[in-house]
Amino acid sequence: MTRDELGKIALTALLDVAPDLAGESIPEDADLRETFDLDSMDFLNWVAGLHRRLGVDIPEPDYPRLRSLGAAADYLAVRLSAEGSDGDLKGG
Numbered sequence: 001m002t003r004d005e006l007g008k009i010a011l012t013a014l015l016d017v018a019p020d021l022a023g024e025s026i027p028e029d030a031d032l033r034e035t036f037d038l039d040s041m042d043f044l045n046w047v048a049g050l051h052r053r054l055g056v057d058i059p060e061p062d063y064p065r066l067r068s069l070g071a072a073a074d075y076l077a078v079r080l081s082a083e084g085s086d087g088d089l090k091g092g
Helices: 003-017 042-052 062-064 069-086
Strands: none
Touching: 003 042, 003 062, 003 069, 042 062, 042 069
């Protein structure tokens, strides 16, 4: 899966939990929590949405690495690549 595809998946998952952002221009480097007032529950729901769509576990210590759509796409690309080569990263 390409980084662009992952970015689109991250955006779709974000719009599922924050539909009011649908008409917004969301730069890929914008801090989601600060720029768009994404609260903790919305953020957790977004992470859960990413997990549902991609089947990748995102440990809580990694949450800061998902601060923007671009950062999330980069993180997910690495996680999915590692899972593909390791085969068991989803477990923890």
